[in-house]
Structure formats: C-alpha cells, structure tokens
Amino acid sequence: MPFQILIVGGGIAGLTAAIALRAPGRQITILEQSRLLSEVGAAISLQPNASRILEESWCMGAALKVAGGIVDEGFRIYNADGQLVNTIPLLSKTEYGGDRIMYHRQDLHKALKEAATTEDRSGLPTNIRTAARVISCDCEAGTVFLESGEQLYADLIVGADGIHSVIRGNVLDGHVKTVPTGLSAYRFMVPTSVLESHAAKFCEHIKPREPFTSMMVAHSCRLIMGPARECNTYSVVGLIPDERMNEDPDKKQSWTSVGDLSQMLETFKDFPEWVKECFKLVEKDLGLWQLRDIDPLTAWTRGRAILIGDAAHAMLPTQGQGASQTVEDAEALGAFLSDVEDTPSKETIKQRLQNVFECRYDRASLIQRYSREAARPGTEKGSKEVKMKPDEFMDYNCMYPGAREWHRRHQQEIASF
Ligand SMILES: Cc1cc2nc3c(=O)[nH]c(=O)nc-3n(C[C@H](O)[C@H](O)[C@H](O)COP(=O)(O)OP(=O)(O)OC[C@H]3O[C@@H](n4cnc5c(N)ncnc54)[C@H](O)[C@@H]3O)c2cc1C
Structure with missing residues (x-):
C-alpha cells in the first residue's frame, strides 16, 4: 500500500x-x-x-x-506629502540566499x-x-x-x-x-501601460517599471505599491485603520470582498493628488478586506x-x-x-x-x-x-x-x- x-x-x-x-x-x-x-x-x-x-x-x-516574478531591489519611502524621504536597498541573494x-x-x-x-x-x-x-x-x-x-x-x-x-x-x-487587528486593506492592480497613458504625474514620481516597493506613509494610513508580471502590471494596497474607513469592516472579511472607490478616495483624501490619479484608473476589482490574524x-x-x-x-x-x-x-x-x-x-x-x-x-x-x-x-x-x-x-x-x-x-x- x-x-x-x-x-x-x-x-x-x-x-x-x-x-x-x-x-x-x-x-x-x-x-x-x-x-x-x-x-x-x-x-x-x-x-x-x-x-x-x-x-x-x-x-x-x-x-x-x-x-x-520581479526581483525587488529595495524600498522607497515617501511621506504623506509625496516626498521621497528614504531608499532602503535590499540585501542581495548572497547575504540572504534568495531574492524577494x-x-x-x-x-x-x-x-x-x-x-x-x-x-x-x-x-x-x-x-x-x-x-x-x-x-x-x-x-x-x-x-x-x-x-x-x-x-x-x-x-x-x-x-x-x-x-x-x-x-x-x-x-x-x-x-x-480569528482576531480583527483593527486594520483593513484596499487592493487593486492596474496595467502599467494604462498608468503611463493616464497617470503621467504618478509615473514621474513612482516609476512603475522599476523593481522597487514604494510606500507612502501617513500616521494611520499607508500605501504599499509595486510592480508584478515583468513590470507590466502595477499593484497598490492601501492599509487603513477600521475606524478611519468609510465602509463596514464586518462586511469585508473575505479576500474577495469588493470596495467602493469613492469611499477609498474619501479615506485617502489628504494624500497627494498625483497618487490618487492612479486610484481613479480602477475600473473593477477594487478589493477590500478586514485584516484578521490568530x-x-x-x-x-x-x-x-x-x-x-x-x-x-x-x-x-x-x-x-x-x-x-x-x-x-x-x-x-x-x-x-x-x-x-x-x-x-x-x-x-x-x-x-x-x-x-x-x-x-x-x-x-x-x-x-x-x-x-x-x-x-x-x-x-x-x-x-x-x-x-x-x-x-x-x-x-x-x-x-x-x-x-x-x-x-x-x-x-x-x-x-
Ligand atoms: C488576495 C490575497 C492576497 C494576499 N496577499 C498577501 C501578501 O501580499 N503578503 C502575504 O504575506 N500574504 C498575503 N496573503 C496571505 C497569503 O497568501 C497566505 O498567508 C498564504 O498564502 C497561506 O495561505 P494558505 O494556503 O494557508 O491559505 P489560503 O490561501 O486561504 O488557502 C486555503 C485554501 O483552502 C481551501 N479551503 C478552505 N476551507 C476548506 C474546506 N473546508 N475544504 C476544502 N478546502 C478548503 C480554500 O478554498 C483555499 O483554497 C494574501 C492572501 C490573499 C487571498
């Protein structure tokens, strides 16, 4: 047997x-x-x-x-005004034995x-x-x-x-x-070519074909962004505290729950206009999930x-x-x-x-x-x-x-x- x-x-x-x-x-x-x-x-x-x-x-x-997959070369950190304040290179394969x-x-x-x-x-x-x-x-x-x-x-x-x-x-x-962690996350992906033709300012700042994870950080909200699919697709995740969110967290507990673009724009209203240019390109598939762990x-x-x-x-x-x-x-x-x-x-x-x-x-x-x-x-x-x-x-x-x-x-x- x-x-x-x-x-x-x-x-x-x-x-x-x-x-x-x-x-x-x-x-x-x-x-x-x-x-x-x-x-x-x-x-x-x-x-x-x-x-x-x-x-x-x-x-x-x-x-x-x-x-x-895209080998990530490091983190680019932006403050909530959209200024690049730090670049942190990732250690190479020799040090870690593998890539991110x-x-x-x-x-x-x-x-x-x-x-x-x-x-x-x-x-x-x-x-x-x-x-x-x-x-x-x-x-x-x-x-x-x-x-x-x-x-x-x-x-x-x-x-x-x-x-x-x-x-x-x-x-x-x-x-x-499962433990609600007080955080929820929006996520969406946009073809890089669409970003290039419709969000020029975003591309000037972020350069979406470069292999970096970009983070724009405010006190309680942050954006985590990076390329995938040989840099032909760009991914955006928006982390927000449940209490700052304009949606009902209890209804958003699955990875496949759908978010509302106008509510997302409201939550991130203090972020620079150029970064919100890319939010507006989401036609469908805006995901929103309440983050739980155990x-x-x-x-x-x-x-x-x-x-x-x-x-x-x-x-x-x-x-x-x-x-x-x-x-x-x-x-x-x-x-x-x-x-x-x-x-x-x-x-x-x-x-x-x-x-x-x-x-x-x-x-x-x-x-x-x-x-x-x-x-x-x-x-x-x-x-x-x-x-x-x-x-x-x-x-x-x-x-x-x-x-x-x-x-x-x-x-x-x-x-x-
Ligand atoms: C959309 C999404 C984005 C994510 N992004 C990240 C990220 O960027 N970074 C990160 O660290 N983690 C991320 N995660 C989490 C990460 O994918 C998981 O931590 C990791 O993949 C482990 O997943 P898993 O296989 O244990 O669970 P899951 O991916 O949840 O898979 C469980 C599987 O079991 C099946 N299943 C459940 N119950 C039953 C049942 N009773 N009978 C039969 N089948 C069942 C489900 O249908 C599912 O296919 C993400 C997850 C999702 C879904």
Whole structure:
C-alpha cells in the first residue's frame, strides 16, 4: 500500500506541501472546496527565506521564470506629502540566499499547481479534487469527512485550509476565533501601460517599471505599491485603520470582498493628488478586506493530522511573510518525513509531526508578532516624519537555512543553556 496523504486546501499551503511531500511510494490528494478557477488578482511577495526553498530545495527556478516574478531591489519611502524621504536597498541573494520576488498571485499559484501535478517530478503526480468541501476529520483514525457524505482515509492529514480552517477545530478540540487587528486593506492592480497613458504625474514620481516597493506613509494610513508580471502590471494596497474607513469592516472579511472607490478616495483624501490619479484608473476589482490574524495556537498536531499555513499561524501581511512562512512549513514537512515509506504507523507519523511543530512553532509565532508590530502607526500623531522601518525584522525573517539545520541549531542552543 502506498503512503496515503490527504491535504485539505489547495492554496499556497496545500500546493507547496504537495510539492515538498512528493516521493515514490506516496499517493497525495488535495481536497479543495472551490473549483480553483478564480485565484484572486493581487500581487504577492515571496521573501528570500521562501524563494531560496523554491529554487534550491524544489528546483523550481525555470517554472518561476515563466511566472514572471520581479526581483525587488529595495524600498522607497515617501511621506504623506509625496516626498521621497528614504531608499532602503535590499540585501542581495548572497547575504540572504534568495531574492524577494513579487508575483501576481494567479501566476504563482499556477506554477505551484504545475509542480504539484506534473509527471516530470519524483513520485506520483498529486491528485487535485476540486469542489470537495471537507467538514471535519478524525485526527487519530486518519479519516476525513466531506460535505458530500464521502469519507476518506489517510496515513497523514495536512490541514492547509486557511484562516477559517475546519481541521483546526479537530486538532484543538474547539473553535479558535480569528482576531480583527483593527486594520483593513484596499487592493487593486492596474496595467502599467494604462498608468503611463493616464497617470503621467504618478509615473514621474513612482516609476512603475522599476523593481522597487514604494510606500507612502501617513500616521494611520499607508500605501504599499509595486510592480508584478515583468513590470507590466502595477499593484497598490492601501492599509487603513477600521475606524478611519468609510465602509463596514464586518462586511469585508473575505479576500474577495469588493470596495467602493469613492469611499477609498474619501479615506485617502489628504494624500497627494498625483497618487490618487492612479486610484481613479480602477475600473473593477477594487478589493477590500478586514485584516484578521490568530493568536499563536497551543498545538498544531494531533494523531495523524497537522496544521500548516494560515490555518496554523495566520498573520498580518505587513511584512509579506504569510506565504513565505507557509513555504517554510511545507519544506519542514518534506524534510522530517523524507525517509518515511510504505504505510507508516501512527507512532511514526506522530513523532515526525512533533518534530515539524518543534522546528516551526517559535519562529512562526515570533514572525506573527513582528507582523503585528510592523502595523504600528508609521509616524507620530501630527508629524510627517516617517518612523516606520520596513526592513526592521528582515534579517531574522530572511536568514533561514532550512528546517533540519534550524532544528539542529535550536537543539544545540537548548543543550548549551
Ligand atoms: C488576495 C490575497 C492576497 C494576499 N496577499 C498577501 C501578501 O501580499 N503578503 C502575504 O504575506 N500574504 C498575503 N496573503 C496571505 C497569503 O497568501 C497566505 O498567508 C498564504 O498564502 C497561506 O495561505 P494558505 O494556503 O494557508 O491559505 P489560503 O490561501 O486561504 O488557502 C486555503 C485554501 O483552502 C481551501 N479551503 C478552505 N476551507 C476548506 C474546506 N473546508 N475544504 C476544502 N478546502 C478548503 C480554500 O478554498 C483555499 O483554497 C494574501 C492572501 C490573499 C487571498
């Protein structure tokens, strides 16, 4: 019998777990509730700690080239008057072992799906079952229950079902509340050619074909902007406190909720006219979501099941580490289960999942905390001087040598303490 693995959720966590776990003698199935037809149109960054894993550990360099990612060269910081006040170059690949790369979510998702399902990698291709909504699982028995009434068995269950995870309820024996962080975010993308023909002043200031993340920072609101798709698309995210927003935050809790342009213009009314030129180019697809995270959980594993990605440690997007921490989880699963073959006993699975948890928990929890800290107001009240430092936690976040080495160093520290 092959080693049976069921992954609940086909987002970045589910797909990267499938890539990391692929090996001969294993059958991997992803159960995804949606039809996987409409990944949201938004930019997403992979940080050096994650892009190194994709390129070196999973040999995805060629596939990622096709995905059209932009290697980010640094941060340009503007104050609320629109003046460029600081440029922070990013450390190079030599220092971090990888680049910070901006993708369009649809392109990254497609490349990951291809790597999980292709015949050209080791092990059987992953079977992705769409329109397969999971309602619960029995972690000890390894049974997964679908909304359709079907039951499936696995040696290993990976709960990669996002911030509102149902598997989490079974691992922890109870519901975990998501925490409103007091922040919401508008997001939209504009073709760069449209910006160039209709927002000349914006392009004079921001230069949207240059590979930089530009941030315009006021006390409580900020814009985070950058190119994707080989600089042919430009992404804008507007972070705002719920109380400053002119929309109902409780109605905007999904990544796919729609925002209102006139309300967005009202919220950002004090920002320079030239930056608002680009807001006016949004024809459709203005997204708005209330940012929630979760507090660190007491456990990620139980019996044959483990939580990864947003299900385990949903965090604010202020450091762009959500997807990257997910990639680290997947790499840890691959590393600690690499020599598990045939039909593993429950004891073996439990032990290996415990190793993953021990390796990942402190680091992911700390980065959750840093992401909350990075959401602090960007200036003192009433001041235009920008205090926010987008590279504040970069060294800790990005210098990651992979799960086994990280675990070894951690054990050494404990031994010497
Ligand atoms: C539009 C958008 C923009 C983002 N931008 C950034 C960013 O710039 N920087 C950053 O750090 N993070 C960002 N994030 C968050 C980041 O993508 C996540 O932190 C990371 O990808 C981990 O995602 P995940 O796979 O754990 O969860 P998700 O992406 O939420 O995927 C979960 C998957 O599970 C499926 N699912 C849920 N419940 C069930 C069920 N019961 N049965 C079957 N399937 C189920 C869902 O349909 C979904 O496909 C963004 C997320 C979105 C959606």
